[in-house]
Amino acid sequence: MTGGPATPPTPRPPLGPELEVRRLGRFDYARARDLQQELVAQRAAGEVCDQLLLLEHPEVVTLGRRTPEGAADGLDLPLVEIERGGEATWHGPGQLVAYPLFLLPLGRRDLHAYLRDLEEVVLRTLADLGVEGERREGLTGVWAGGHKVCSIGVAVRRWVTWHGLALNVSNDLAGFERFRPCGLEPGVMGRVADLAEVPADDPLLEAHLERHVRGVFGHR
Template sequence: MVEVYDLGLITYEQGQKKQEEIYKYVLNNKQIDGVLIFLEVDPVITTAYSSERGEVIFSKKQLCERGIRSVQVDRGGKTTLHGPGQLICYPILNLERFGKDLHKYLRNLEEVVINILKELNIDSGRKDKYTGVWIGEEKICAMGIHIKKWITTHGIALNNDIDLSLFDSIIPCGIKDVGVTSIKKLDIEVEMSILKEKFVENFNKVFY
């Protein structure tokens, strides 16, 4: 089974530092399957390898006025946003122990989130050509990963009770004409601690 680290609410940079530490730990201890890192961060836009100009709508001044920072990260996917009330999970896994199949890994992560939402009586699913978990035309969970030496980093961001107006500053995941939603927007309230427990339970069911 994987180990679990809960970092709570920290800065994005602190989260990245811990992720790199855990990556080295998993890389150098091939007898373990991996580690799940849970965290929340203050408002930050992350742009990725394939992000395109125009995906960040607000100017630097507008972002600063709203207390939003922007950072470049080493993951796949497009531009996204993180903030308090969003459950971020970084699975740092040794895929040599789960099968060297990136497509299957992504689908499994989606399945974990879909199962969690089902337990909350929320009907969600996948969307053709896009990663992540959707409710109709609105994304509730974004995904972006990086893999080096078959060890995974980065992961998923599930919107629980995050301020959805923060997403007005970007084109989420570079996809126009679709929206974002959250568990709270669906009139369901759930403690973050409960979501973390459900994530671990469903991760173990899907991956094992």
């Protein structure tokens, strides 16, 4: 995972006008993973337009491809080994999870730039609340108030993206305390609700995030 400039060095094409957003609410991790794989295949075949899944998971710890052996030993939570980059992280209620399933066109097939675009979406979402987010050199994700508030890990298949980002909105941070989330010290994790008032009509910031996904990636 690497940091990068705030804006891409060269103009890149928009992904396309159509985006279907699926708000799934509290949704089991295994079901979400299966759904992603189905939609990735359909998107690669041109059977559906770009998809954005917005949801929160029951408590689960996912282990990315770079997770050291034994990193999550002894946890009394469900553990799932998955295809995304990065190390172990926690998901649970109060955390907004976004899975963009986007077919990257020529001129946009740069996963480092794609990660920076996802960070930009989160930075703009935080700015809506008056919170100044930041990137950190050499680390993927978004920080605010001295803490990491958003973890990002992605995979790609036939140039269709899957997995995505997890924004800590109002979740209990205790879920991170029993291992090293993203290979970092547990105390580095923070949440938006400690930095700003979360809108009562958008408690997971789904509407804010969707708007900025459309703006950054060029969907109608």
